[in-house]
Amino acid sequence: MKKNILVIPGDGIGPEVTTWGKAVLEEIAKGFGHDFSYDEALMGHAAIEATGNPLPDETLEKAKKSDAILFGAVGHAKYDNDPSLKVRPEQGLLKIRKELGLYANLRPILLFDELLNASSIKPAILKGTDILFFRELTGDVYFGEKTRSEDRNTASDLMIYHRYEVERIARKAFEAAMQRRKRLCSVDKANVLESSRLWRETVQQIAKEYPEVQTEHMFIDNAAMQLIKDPKQFDVVLTANLFGDILTDEASQIAGSMGMLASASVGESTGFFEPIHGSAHDITGKNLANPLASILSVSLMLEIGFGLKDEAKIIIDAVDQVLKEGFRTNDIADDTTNPYKVLGTKEMGQLVLK
Amino acid sequence: MKKNILVIPGDGIGPEVTTWGKAVLEEIAKGFGHDFSYDEALMGHAAIEATGNPLPDETLEKAKKSDAILFGAVGHAKYDNDPSLKVRPEQGLLKIRKELGLYANLRPILLFDELLNASSIKPAILKGTDILFFRELTGDVYFGEKTRSEDRNTASDLMIYHRYEVERIARKAFEAAMQRRKRLCSVDKANVLESSRLWRETVQQIAKEYPEVQTEHMFIDNAAMQLIKDPKQFDVVLTANLFGDILTDEASQIAGSMGMLASASVGESTGFFEPIHGSAHDITGKNLANPLASILSVSLMLEIGFGLKDEAKIIIDAVDQVLKEGFRTNDIADDTTNPYKVLGTKEMGQLVLK
Ligand SMILES: CC(C)[C@H](C(=O)O)[C@@H](O)C(=O)O
Numbered sequence: 041m042k043k044n045i046l047v048i049p050g051d052g053i054g055p056e057v058t059t060w061g062k063a064v065l066e067e068i069a070k071g072f073g074h075d076f077s078y079d080e081a082l083m084g085h086a087a088i089e090a091t092g093n094p095l096p097d098e099t100l101e102k103a104k105k106s107d108a109i110l111f112g113a114v115g116h117a118k119y120d121n122d123p124s125l126k127v128r129p130e131q132g133l134l135k136i137r138k139e140l141g142l143y144a145n146l147r148p149i150l151l152f153d154e155l156l157n158a159s160s161i162k163p164a165i166l167k168g169t170d171i172l173f174f175r176e177l178t179g180d181v182y183f184g185e186k187t188r189s190e191d192r193n194t195a196s197d198l199m200i201y202h203r204y205e206v207e208r209i210a211r212k213a214f215e216a217a218m219q220r221r222k223r224l225c226s227v228d229k230a231n232v233l234e235s236s237r238l239w240r241e242t243v244q245q246i247a248k249e250y251p252e253v254q255t256e257h258m259f260i261d262n263a264a265m266q267l268i269k270d271p272k273q274f275d276v277v278l279t280a281n282l283f284g285d286i287l288t289d290e291a292s293q294i295a296g297s298m299g300m301l302a303s304a305s306v307g308e309s310t311g312f313f314e315p316i317h318g319s320a321h322d323i324t325g326k327n328l329a330n331p332l333a334s335i336l337s338v339s340l341m342l343e344i345g346f347g348l349k350d351e352a353k354i355i356i357d358a359v360d361q362v363l364k365e366g367f368r369t370n371d372i373a374d375d376t377t378n379p380y381k382v383l384g385t386k387e388m389g390q391l392v393l394k
Numbered sequence: 395m396k397k398n399i400l401v402i403p404g405d406g407i408g409p410e411v412t413t414w415g416k417a418v419l420e421e422i423a424k425g426f427g428h429d430f431s432y433d434e435a436l437m438g439h440a441a442i443e444a445t446g447n448p449l450p451d452e453t454l455e456k457a458k459k460s461d462a463i464l465f466g467a468v469g470h471a472k473y474d475n476d477p478s479l480k481v482r483p484e485q486g487l488l489k490i491r492k493e494l495g496l497y498a499n500l501r502p503i504l505l506f507d508e509l510l511n512a513s514s515i516k517p518a519i520l521k522g523t524d525i526l527f528f529r530e531l532t533g534d535v536y537f538g539e540k541t542r543s544e545d546r547n548t549a550s551d552l553m554i555y556h557r558y559e560v561e562r563i564a565r566k567a568f569e570a571a572m573q574r575r576k577r578l579c580s581v582d583k584a585n586v587l588e589s590s591r592l593w594r595e596t597v598q599q600i601a602k603e604y605p606e607v608q609t610e611h612m613f614i615d616n617a618a619m620q621l622i623k624d625p626k627q628f629d630v631v632l633t634a635n636l637f638g639d640i641l642t643d644e645a646s647q648i649a650g651s652m653g654m655l656a657s658a659s660v661g662e663s664t665g666f667f668e669p670i671h672g673s674a675h676d677i678t679g680k681n682l683a684n685p686l687a688s689i690l691s692v693s694l695m696l697e698i699g700f701g702l703k704d705e706a707k708i709i710i711d712a713v714d715q716v717l718k719e720g721f722r723t724n725d726i727a728d729d730t731t732n733p734y735k736v737l738g739t740k741e742m743g744q745l746v747l748k
């Protein structure tokens with residue numbers, strides 16, 4: 041298979057982990073005889089430093105021409121500490137999501153048995169959990185109009201949804217549920233928000249097309265609680281952009297660490313694959329970052345982006361194997377880990393490659 | 395002390411649990427020689443059924459005249475299943491919060507040692523956790539303008555904050571931090587939302603008035619994760635209305651069950667005291683609800699509303715005692731609980747009274 045892949049390392053630990061994602065891609069291409077070519081581009085703080093723009097036109101053009109994008113992370117403490125800065129790294133990520141029409145963000149909560157103890161949640165509660173989140177990614181309060189009054193004392197963001205936006209992501213989520221355990225939980229705050237009432241109405245409507253799927257609606261506050269209390273109750277979870285952002289980060293604790301979770305953003309054309317963790321400046325450049333989320337993002341690229349199931353599975357098996365042998369990065373080590381088996385980013389990457 | 399208390403039982407399990415909150419109040423009044431008088435009023439679905447209005451004028455008038463309000467819960471499955479209904483129980487709760495100027499919602503995460511095992515989180519992670527949430531309660535996307543297009547295909551809610559709204563709740567939170575471990579974590583989504591950037595700027599400003607308090611800013615997605623990963627890191631947590639709704643429900647898992655958490659809403663005058671759990675229609679009328687959150691709400695009323703510290707403490711001690719003796723309601727029972735000590739609402743209420 042011939043594919044053209046754009047790598048956007050981004051900021052913080054992005055470059056470190058993406059190196060290993062790319063190395064795994066190259067290894068797969070070699071092993072299976074695929075013809076993958078690579079290009080690289082800037083985004084986020086790195087792009088602001090180089091060009092003044094968090095998403096340079098060149099990056100966007102390359103992105104549109106590529107068959108898939110492997111992304112690292114964006115963000116920098118400088119902007120977090122100074123809310124008044126106008127040009128911000130995250131704008132690059134939001135803009136590329138919008139420009140590429142990446143309206144569906146899939147976040148599978150993949151639970152490796154070996155990591156059951158790495159979580160702060162009891163193993164008996166976790167065991168058997170298998171959740172697939174569908175987070176809407178190009179609407180909501182993320183993209184609604186923002187205002188700031190002239191005296192700077194009032195600020196607003198518009199939380200807004202159009203019916204077609206809810207319909208298209210809901211269909212994707214129901215299709216996925218049909219391939220899984222046929223259960224779908226849609227999360228909203230319909231007891232307070234009008235946009236959530238539109239969301240709920242629309243999901244109720246689409247649900248009629250999938251009578252085999254057992255559909256449930258849950259308020260976001262309750263969902264944030266139930267996810268910890270009894271994660272096994274969930275199969276496919278469908279959420280708006282903001283609620284999905286919150287729930288999937290929370291759910292990372294189910295998988296033991298954010299360093300284990302990959303995500304796929306799809307929609308109109310090119311797919312976009314990234315770890316759900318952020319730029320993590322506190323550990324940048326220290327060989328401490330967990331490269332597994334980036335490596336698992338590559339597995340999602342192969343499966344969802346290119347339909348290469350065997351290739352995708354080999355990656356998951358390799359990760360599983362390394363974990364079974366007792367190797368861990370810092371974030372997923374626990375009391376029972378042999379301290380000699382706690383590895384750096386590079387060593388973990390190399391081990392999976394093998 | 396002479397006080398005039400309005401009881402609003404509301405919907406679902408509201409009346410069942412509030413009965414015991416009130417009984418405890420009466421017992422305290424007797425024991426300490428206070429002169430508490432009581433009145434009762436309707437709100438939510440109960441009020442809609444009786445008057446067509448989720449917050450009848452009569453209720454609001456009584457509320458304004460009272461010294462404190464003991465509230466149960468509002469909500470009904472009928473409205474949740476039909477997002478198109480115009481008159482909704484929750485409107486009553488939102489309106490009374492606004493009308494009484496209850497801008498600060500305090501939610502202490504009180505962890506009884508005996509319940510360490512009732513949580514889905516590992517006891518070692520929980521032990522020693524002591525968090526006080528300050529949730530802003532009269533602003534944000536809860537109260538911003540709502541719209542629905544004429545074709546009903548577009549819906550929006552305005553997420554909006556004014557500087558003074560952030561200032562007044564921030565000051566309350568910093569004051570509380572000064573009385574506690576002098577740490578404050580403010581939660582927002584300043585990397586995406588303009589209203590969060592105003593929030594963060596304002597909190598940074600107020601923080602200067604409290605140089606002794608160690609202030610931190612955290613994104614909501616990260617906070618939802620950290621709360622499960624390492625709850626002990628938090629002392630006072632300051633949040634906007636929506637983010638606080640989500641985080642405090644999630645945090646209920648730290649306390650073992652939502653059935654254990656009480657909250658105090660304060661602001662311009664009369665205080666409002668309520669369990670954080672909802673109307674829970676699935677268990678209504680079955681003598682299964684946990685009355686402890688309502689009883690602990692009374693303890694907050696005595697301490698925060700009336701400044702009666704000893705009276706408040708006696709209630710917490712009584713709850714602690716009952717738990718130490720091994721008694722549980724269904725929601726806080728675990729494998730190790732003696733099945734003969736799993737009590738109904740009434741029996742648990744009576745035991746605490748004694
Ligand atoms: C970096 C930030 C803008 C982003 C988001 O909120 O969507 C991140 O948290 C994510 O989940 O991908």
Ligand SMILES: CC(C)[C@H](C(=O)O)[C@@H](O)C(=O)O
Pocket residue numbers: 231232261468469484487639670
């Ligand atoms: C019932 C609902 C409107 C309410 C809220 O969202 O504020 C509840 O969840 C709460 O936390 O008090």
